Amino acid sequence: NAGVTQTPKFQVLKTGQSMTLQCAQDMNHNSMYWYRQDPGMGLRLIYYSASEGTTDKGEVPNGYNVSRLNKREFSLRLESAAPSQTSVYFCASRERTGLKRTDTQYFGPGTRLTVL
Amino acid sequence: AQSVTQLDSHVSVSEGTPVLLRCNYSSSYSPSLFWYVQHPNKGLQLLLKYTSAATLVKGINGFEAEFKKSETSFHLTKPSAHMSDAAEYFCVVSEGGYSSASKIIFGSGTRLSIRP
Numbered sequence: 001n002a003g004v005t006q007t008p009k010f011q012v013l014k015t016g017q018s019m020t021l022q023c024a025q026d027m028n029h030n031s032m033y034w035y036r037q038d039p040g041m042g043l044r045l046i047y048y049s050a051s052e053g054t055t056d057k058g059e060v061p062n063g064y065n066v067s068r069l070n071k072r073e074f075s076l077r078l079e080s081a082a083p084s085q086t087s088v089y090f091c092a093s094r095e096r097t098g099l100k101r102t103d104t105q106y107f108g109p110g111t112r113l114t115v116l
Numbered sequence: 117a118q119s120v121t122q123l124d125s126h127v128s129v130s131e132g133t134p135v136l137l138r139c140n141y142s143s144s145y146s147p148s149l150f151w152y153v154q155h156p157n158k159g160l161q162l163l164l165k166y167t168s169a170a171t172l173v174k175g176i177n178g179f180e181a182e183f184k185k186s187e188t189s190f191h192l193t194k195p196s197a198h199m200s201d202a203a204e205y206f207c208v209v210s211e212g213g214y215s216s217a218s219k220i221i222f223g224s225g226t227r228l229s230i231r232p
Contacts, residue, residue, distance in 0.1 A: 043206070090160065
């Protein structure tokens with residue numbers, strides 16, 4: 001049981017290049033998320049997928065696209081990278097338990113992206 | 117609207133002394149509250165969570181937090197700090213249910229330093 005995995009761990013891009021960040025979870029969770037983490041700003045939600053086949057914008061979606069390929073995988077794409085997208089990106093999946101539907105999220109190890 | 121405020125961006129304590137990391141929240145509904153820890157260059161790990169059962173919640177590594185509705189607080193404490201506790205700590209509020217993922221809000225984080 002690997003939990004949430006992300007690839008790559010590190011990436012350097014030039015302005016205007018594109019790339020896809022991959023995320024997979026093996027916990028059979030319905031919901032998956034992409035966050036970015038910047039110093040002093042906590043984590044900000046980029047996009048999320050409440051269930052397979054659905055995706056929705058979060059707080060900071062501009063410049064990104066996502067694909068929920070199947071229940072396990074949720075990818076994040078930067079079509080034309082900009083220096084403002086230099087950040088650490090975290091993928092998470094969400095467990096919902098019991099009648100209260102507690103919202104425990106499980107995080108991947110992160111991808112450190114630098115855009116020059 | 118829900119929000120979460122971590123009152124200290126940086127806390128420094130001596131090894132063996134108590135730790136207090138402060139978190140205040142606002143929520144229109146009965147929230148779920150979480151503390152996550154992030155060690156340098158690592159992903160986020162769940163420390164503990166409150167889901168309307170006992171107001172005093174015990175987590176991993178000797179940490180605990182008390183939910184105080186009258187004060188809208190969920191402060192994290194540990195009786196005796198250890199060098200390995202040095203990390204960034206995030207307070208998170210979620211309104212649970214089938215609400216959208218945008219109702220999971222992260223605090224901006226508190227960096228905990230431990231002096232030998």
